[in-house]
Amino acid sequence: MPGPHDLFVRYTFGQPERAAAELRAVLPPRVVSQVDWSTLQPESGSVVDPELRETESDLLFSARLRGGRPLLFYVLMEHQSSVDSWMALRMLRYVVRQLEHWRKANPESKKLPVVVPLVMYHGPDGTWTAPRRVEELFELPDEAEEKEVWRALVPRFEYLLDDLTAERAEALMARPGPPLARLAWLVLRYGRTEELANRLPTWTALFAQVRAAPDGTENLKVVIRYLLLVGDKTTRRTAGQVLHSVMDTQQAEELMRSWGEALMERGHRRGLRQGRAEGRAEGLLRILTARGLLVDEQARQRILTCRDVATLDKWLDRAVTATTLSEVWEDPAQ
Known part of the structure; x- marks a missing residue:
């Protein structure tokens, strides 16, 4: 059963325009300029191991370079509270799986497409500290001159990182992109911190922009449900006040009534997680x-x-x- 983080991430960044905003925020400018972003589209084919579903969600997109060559973007969202020191190895495995799937679907091709791997992290316990290069995971001789010789013999692979925990709210607010993408970055950044309730009122203008966009009410409903599932009573009360300031009373009350269902869902999930933990x-x-x-x-x-x-x-x-x-x-x- 997917968790609240997985559902929120897939709803928000599974849409090409919002996914493009995330990719543009992390990719080198020269790469951004060479991608035909009008061709970006989601692809099926999750490769996250089933046992990691509670701590990760992944998205796959395809696009074309301006010269016509294919390109794949593999985005992994890391939800767990602790940094995984083996992430570089896991990402390498995931990328290889995507390439194997691509080869089966394109048997006539003599070349592989470039796969851009990206980890987006929003854990509550500090910034990302794990190695981003897989070669850093190998134990090599200590001598400097020998180490370079050995390093040439091990796989070379590096993933991009968008560490939301290292970003200030002002920087996330200033990122180019649709209002929902910017609000999602902020909510993911502060969603499991004690600062959340105090910060929500400062995002009122952004909530209003989300409300004014197409499907604004539905988008706000998803954001509110996520805040409820990860926040506390103070967060719920503050979010209600923000809602009343960006929409009429009847609409705000309709969204607030859905909180009861979300609370029941959270209790159900908590019970399931407790059962899995006890069994392990x-x-x-x-x-x-x-x-x-x-x-x-x-x-x-x-x-x-x-x-x-x-x-x-x-x-x-x-x-x-x-x-x-x-x-x-x-x-x-x-």
Whole structure:
């Protein structure tokens, strides 16, 4: 079942004009000038691993360069609270999958299209710190002259990064693009921070621009539902005040009534996530016991009280080969 981040991202940036705004904000200017943006269109073919659906969503677009050559844009949205140090390897795998799909669909072609990989991050716990180049993940000899020789032998790959957590609100507001794209950047940037409720009134003019655009009411409904699912009571009250300032009372009340449904949805999702976490925690304890590792009460409580499914999955992967509990907790990439 898709989560609130996935639904919001796909609704907002799955549309070519808003996707183009995101890509233009990150791509080098010379590349932007060579793309025929009128040809940008969404493509099917998600390659995110099923177990990562709660922490990621991905979008694929195709376009043409001004000379007519094909181009693919692979956009991954990272939702998880912690930075994944292996993202470069995962992105390389995703891009290779896209190229394999393209080869099957275009067997007559002798060349591959360029695939532009982009990670857009909005985690709540600080800026992105993971390597963006896959060659940085390899353990190479320490000697400088030897390292260059070895670096030439490993794969070279780099993804673009749009780290929303590193951007100021003024910079996001000033980005060119449709009003909904700019509002989405701000909401994603501050949606899981304590600043959200205080910042919402400062975006009233932008809310009004979204309302005035085609499909404005529907767009606002999606934004409000997302704010409710990720925000608190103060956010809900403040968002209601903003709504009343950009539309008439009846329309605002209709949108506010949908909050009850969203609250029920959030409770349902929370229950499902808790169930998945409990199942993984019990499975992890079984693996550790079967492998003869001593699990003291402190470790047992650490496992049973963890509610982050991505963290539990990492512990499960490490438990298969770990010889001590410390190897289960520690990231081997650190």
